[in-house]
Amino acid sequence: MHATVETATLLGIDAVPVEVQVDVSSGIPAFTIVGLGDAAVLEARERVRSAIRRCGFDFPGARVVVNLAPAPLRKHGTGFDLPIAAAILVATGQLQRNLLESAVLVGELSLDGSVRSVPGMLAQARSAQARRLRLIGPSGILRYRAALSDLDAQPIDTLRDLLQRCAETPCPRIDAPAPRKCFPDLADIVGQSSAKRALEIAATGGHHVLFTGPPGTGKSMLAHAMCGILPALDTDEAIATALVHSVAGADETAALAGVRPFRAPHHSATIAGLLGGGSPPRPGEVCLAHNGVLFLDELPEFAPSALQSLRQPLEEGSVTLVRADARIAFPARFTLIAAANPCPCGYLGDSQRRCTCAESTISRYRARVGGPLMDRMDISVDVPRIDPSFLLRTHSSETSSVVASRVLEARQRAISRNASLDESIGTLPRGRLRQHIALSRLSATASEALASCARVGHLSGRAVVRLVSVARTIADLESSADVLRPHILEALGYRTWDTDAAA
Amino acid sequence: MTDTFRRFEIEQDHEAYPACFFDVPEPPPVLYGIGNPDLLNPGLGVIGARKATPYGRRCARMFAGWAASHGQTVVSGAAIGCDQEAHLAALEAQGATVAVLGCGADVDYPRRAGALLRDVRRRGVVVSECPWGTPPQPWLFRKRNRLIAALSRVLLVVEASLPSGTFVTAEYALDAGREVCAVPGSILAPECRGSNRLIRQGATPVTDVSELALTLQADFQLCNPDYADSSRDELARALIANPMRPDDAARECELDIVETVRRISELELEGVIRKYPDGRYGSC
Numbered sequence: 001m002h003a004t005v006e007t008a009t010l011l012g013i014d015a016v017p018v019e020v021q022v023d024v025s026s027g028i029p030a031f032t033i034v035g036l037g038d039a040a041v042l043e044a045r046e047r048v049r050s051a052i053r054r055c056g057f058d059f060p061g062a063r064v065v066v067n068l069a070p071a072p073l074r075k076h077g078t079g080f081d082l083p084i085a086a087a088i089l090v091a092t093g094q095l096q097r098n099l100l101e102s103a104v105l106v107g108e109l110s111l112d113g114s115v116r117s118v119p120g121m122l123a124q125a126r127s128a129q130a131r132r133l134r135l136i137g138p139s140g141i142l143r144y145r146a147a148l149s150d151l152d153a154q155p156i157d158t159l160r161d162l163l164q165r166c167a168e169t170p171c172p173r174i175d176a177p178a179p180r181k182c183f184p185d186l187a188d189i190v191g192q193s194s195a196k197r198a199l200e201i202a203a204t205g206g207h208h209v210l211f212t213g214p215p216g217t218g219k220s221m222l223a224h225a226m227c228g229i230l231p232a233l234d235t236d237e238a239i240a241t242a243l244v245h246s247v248a249g250a251d252e253t254a255a256l257a258g259v260r261p262f263r264a265p266h267h268s269a270t271i272a273g274l275l276g277g278g279s280p281p282r283p284g285e286v287c288l289a290h291n292g293v294l295f296l297d298e299l300p301e302f303a304p305s306a307l308q309s310l311r312q313p314l315e316e317g318s319v320t321l322v323r324a325d326a327r328i329a330f331p332a333r334f335t336l337i338a339a340a341n342p343c344p345c346g347y348l349g350d351s352q353r354r355c356t357c358a359e360s361t362i363s364r365y366r367a368r369v370g371g372p373l374m375d376r377m378d379i380s381v382d383v384p385r386i387d388p389s390f391l392l393r394t395h396s397s398e399t400s401s402v403v404a405s406r407v408l409e410a411r412q413r414a415i416s417r418n419a420s421l422d423e424s425i426g427t428l429p430r431g432r433l434r435q436h437i438a439l440s441r442l443s444a445t446a447s448e449a450l451a452s453c454a455r456v457g458h459l460s461g462r463a464v465v466r467l468v469s470v471a472r473t474i475a476d477l478e479s480s481a482d483v484l485r486p487h488i489l490e491a492l493g494y495r496t497w498d499t500d501a502a503a
Numbered sequence: 504m505t506d507t508f509r510r511f512e513i514e515q516d517h518e519a520y521p522a523c524f525f526d527v528p529e530p531p532p533v534l535y536g537i538g539n540p541d542l543l544n545p546g547l548g549v550i551g552a553r554k555a556t557p558y559g560r561r562c563a564r565m566f567a568g569w570a571a572s573h574g575q576t577v578v579s580g581a582a583i584g585c586d587q588e589a590h591l592a593a594l595e596a597q598g599a600t601v602a603v604l605g606c607g608a609d610v611d612y613p614r615r616a617g618a619l620l621r622d623v624r625r626r627g628v629v630v631s632e633c634p635w636g637t638p639p640q641p642w643l644f645r646k647r648n649r650l651i652a653a654l655s656r657v658l659l660v661v662e663a664s665l666p667s668g669t670f671v672t673a674e675y676a677l678d679a680g681r682e683v684c685a686v687p688g689s690i691l692a693p694e695c696r697g698s699n700r701l702i703r704q705g706a707t708p709v710t711d712v713s714e715l716a717l718t719l720q721a722d723f724q725l726c727n728p729d730y731a732d733s734s735r736d737e738l739a740r741a742l743i744a745n746p747m748r749p750d751d752a753a754r755e756c757e758l759d760i761v762e763t764v765r766r767i768s769e770l771e772l773e774g775v776i777r778k779y780p781d782g783r784y785g786s787c
Binding site: 191192193194195197212342348349355362382384449452453456486489490492493494495 | 748749750751753754760761764765766767768769771772774778779780781782783
């Protein structure tokens with residue numbers, strides 16, 4: 001008596017097909033699982049045995065061997081409970097064989113037979129859709145049908161439902177609306193006009209921003225406000241972002257509804273926490289921020305090694321974890337917003353309080369961030385303390401929705417300009433200076449301004465590229481086809497502190 | 504080699520003879536020179552000790568370079584130390600410079616200054632009261648000092664010990680009714696004793712470029728300091744008066760932030776203001 005059922009295991013953000021083969025033969029009663037499963041897979045024996053009995057089926061008093069093919073692939077997690085149980089039911093003739101043909105089963109079983117969700121269900125759904133198979137799993141899978149249009153999903157609540165529902169065509173269920181996250185509105189932030197402008201440019205061009213200022217001036221609030229001016233995720237972006245969240249076991253509902261992720265890891269984060277790691281490899285914070293914002297508050301307080309590890313994702317838009325048995329890539333294209341105090345005491349350049357730091361302490365503090373990472377910050381602005389009297393007066397300022405509409409228009413212009421190049425926001429070719437400048441359409445006066453900037457500011461090649469890309473975004477915001485002199489000049493005003501030291 | 508440059512000789516009764524030489528005792532009967540004789544008008548004399556400290560050299564370079572870039576002719580004696588720094592700075596600033604020698608104007612002395620003197624002959628003028636080919640003699644250099652005084656409307660002493668040829672030049676200049684300025688130095692350094700004494704005796708102390716600018720403006724009425732140039736620009740004036748961040752500057756001047764950031768960058772490129780390490784913008 002033999003049966004096979006299709007399922008899949010996670011490898012990075014992909015679900016790799018796995019076949020569950022069950023052989024029930026006479027002999028001393030036993031229940032064995034082979035095929036490189038981890039401890040969670042092996043524990044399936046107890047859950048499957050209980051669940052089958054609790055749902056009124058019989059567990060065979062015979063020799064049961066389960067093989068997970070392909071055998072050399074490492075399998076992990078509890079998603080194999082449901083396919084193993086189903087395969088045993090088919091092999092013992094308690095379930096019709098044809099019910100599970102052209103279907104993928106994924107789910108964890110409780111001892112009472114109810115089906116629970118496992119991390120990476122979205123990846124499973126995508127894989128099932130690609131393989132044109134019906135996905136049978138926990139009830140949560142129905143909500144993926146909004147994003148994955150032709151997904152054939154059959155939710156079941158308990159093992160027993162396999163008998164009835166698999167024959168039915170599923171009824172669509174109305175999704176609960178995604179939770180609207182609350183972001184601070186730009187209009188609620190008093191003053192800080194240059195920081196708001198920086199946010200607008202960063203949101204448009206996907207540039208990385210550094211806010212420098214004394215404690216309590218609203219750096220974190222500004223960073224959170226970024227979410228309010230970014231346009232919603234489009235369908236592809238939403239799926240890509242939700243996939244990472246799903247694999248990490250986090251809630252992917254918000255991402256599927258188009259809300260851009262905002263991740264703010266604490267400064268005690270390790271390299272594994274930021275980039276991802278572990279066994280099986282799980283995505284880290286930078287991957288969870290894919291298509292969204294990664295906010296690093298108190299940048300110099302992060303471990304220098306952790307900060308240096310950000311260079312690869314910043315450069316390539318992905319994280320590659322190399323393990324003995326696999327190379328796993330997670331997407332990680334995010335906008336980095338970093339906040340830092342200007343010096344350890346926090347009051348360098350403050351209008352009221354005196355900075356008590358020694359010159360050497362300040363340079364040591366700044367050196368912690370490291371030149372290479374600093375070199376990748378496109379925009380740097382000061383967030384100074386606001387005069388208390390100014391704080392209490394009422395001011396009218398633009399709301400986030402006004403800025404968001406400008407950002408959206410400018411992004412569309414950028415996309416249509418780059419359409420022929422198949423380049424999306426923030427991925428203009430870096431490193432290829434000539435090509436980059438040619439693509440940006442610099443006017444003659446802009447080139448002249450750029451040359452004098454480079455001369456006066458001793459700019460490196462990378463700094464010039466950065467300057468041009470920021471200027472290009474500013475030009476997009478003003479719906480200018482060419483980059484003009486004022487755009488270059490404004491971009492020059494947002495240089496980072498490292499460039500200042502060199503000047 | 505010097506033949507490739509324009510040589511000239513001007514006698515005392517010739518109309519091209521610069522009148523300023525009559526302000527000093529024993530005006531030279533004949534002037535021998537190589538270069539552009541039109542530059543022989545009173546300019547800014549920058550002189551200092553031959554055994555100059557880095558401080559003296561740096562001051563000479565700073566003030567001479569600034570004056571030359573603002574259209575002043577820099578006059579000095581091509582001696583090792585402060586003098587050469589002054590000529591170099593003037594040449595680097597694409598300005599005019601005059602070297603007065605105590606030997607023949609075609610003689611490269613000091614010998615290591617040959618390259619510098621060639622540049623001065625080509626782009627400025629080298630002048631002497633000694634006939635062609637006269638070898639350097641110590642007393643000739645003392646006498647030549649009165650000519651530097653004569654060619655300076657304002658004489659800036661960057662560093663002088665006591666007694667020294669520099670101090671002698673300053674005395675000639677005072678006798679000739681020239682404005683004498685001096686850069687103050689450490690009261691403990693023997694290299695600065697002469698320049699500090701000049702200040703005590705009434706020379707104008709110069710402690711930065713803007714003070715030199717004010718002196719020159721009073722004496723020449725043509726050399727404007729930087730901030731006078733940009734005085735039309737309210738933003739530049741505000742930032743020079745009180746270093747600020749773009750946000751504050753925008754509020755003070757009631758400008759749009761985008762406009763402010765752009766104009767600050769423009770002013771920065773023009774060299775009127777610069778960014779401080781704490782993020783504010785202010786005068787250079």
